[in-house]
Amino acid sequence: MNTIRAALVETYGEPPRYSSILEPHPEAGGEVVDVLAVGVHPVTRGAAAGLHYASPDRLPMVPGVDGVVRRADGSLAFVIARDTGTLAERILLNPARAIPVPGGADPAIVAATMNPLMSSWVVLRARVPFTPGQSVLVLGATGNAGSMAVKVAQHLGAGRVVAAGRNRARLDALVDDGADHVVPLTSDLEATGTALAASAADVDVVLDYVWGAPAEHAMRAILSARTDPAQVLDWVHIGSTGGDAIALDGAAIRSHALRISGSGFGSVSPSVYRNELPDAAAAVASGALVVRPRRYALADVEEAWAHVDEPGERTVIVL
Structure with missing residues (x-):
């Protein structure tokens, strides 16, 4: 079976490792998309450390609670993960959870800012x-x-x-x-x-x-x-x-x-995100609301995990 590169948490309290996982395949109600950028947010770190209410019960896990992806038609979307981590080359996406991102937007800036x-x-x-x-x-x-x-x-x-x-x-x-x-x-x-x-x-x-x-x-x-x-x-x-x-x-x-x-995951329904976040993504793409990304390659995920963001900055893994 084919594999893809991903970040993988194998032990709570340790940074994720650059590793391989099975490639996702399309299924009814889902599409496989290419991941372009994933923000390393406090909630991402907390969930990967087993310290957040969104932390999974079992390991290993692919971390990442959101990200910017490219869909099969070439369009960009911001996604909020519910059932799968996003720090992988490709993920299976529920299209209903894809927030449109204007073409030409910098995926790293969108990934740094939306969360x-x-x-x-x-x-x-x-x-x-x-x-x-x-x-x-x-x-x-x-x-x-x-x-x-x-x-x-x-x-x-x-x-x-x-x-x-x-x-x-x-x-x-x-x-x-x-x-x-x-x-x-x-x-x-x-x-x-x-x-x-x-x-x-x-x-x-x-x-x-x-x-x-x-x-x-x-x-x-x-x-x-x-x-x-x-x-x-x-x-x-x-x-x-x-x-x-x-x-x-x-x-x-x-x-x-x-x-x-x-207000947070659980108290806000997916429909609210679908309805409200396209305008937010447009504001980010226009430059009106921006957090500066500190870019790392997926292969450098351990180094990225150790980085402490400065004010106005967010660590982003670029794939």
Whole structure:
């Protein structure tokens, strides 16, 4: 039987190896496509390490949760993997999960950008009733996904964007990317709460990439300072860099129009991705929303796995 080259995880906690697997074959409801570029995202690393809820129960596994592919008709598509990893020369694709990518787009840029972009894009387009002119707080704005969320909010018409994060230099740079106000998240909880209350008391949506204790303190500060407690505040949990749990006083929900939800694989249906991501891919292809790719060949996957991305950069395997 024919084989193809792929990355293969054989032991959790170790980087994938450059290896060979059986070549996929077309089957009813599926087509074989050529993989062009795959982003090495935090979720990709976490799933391959057995630390994510999307991690498979058995090894070996081909890592990769998404990628850019070329279909048989020559068109490009972005795919989100559900049943198979993407770090292989060819994969079996469910055509219903193919998001069109404009011809001429750089596959590596699309692969680097779509994952950090789509969390905020999907929230603002489909998970909450966001309308242009409303205000957005990005909590954890100095990571790749958080900094992209600032750009996405501005791109989708937010009237005001507040960026909060720990890296002061990165925060200051976000002013050029659409942030109207920046709030440093520091160990001084009182000063941080005062700053959040001053800048974000009446925001409409919070995109929370932090969660944990920092989100608890931010939530208390913002709710206590809201001008109108009946004004709806959509607080959307996306990431957990600050911890996996929060303690929430029930009075906060009874006394304020606070709606807490989450957004991620499982809570967002494939139909939402199909409907919302073509416009996101077009924005990436146009250059409006871009993360810089750090390119590696598939044969260098172990080196790629060891690379630590700089701000605004994402490791991408180019096939």
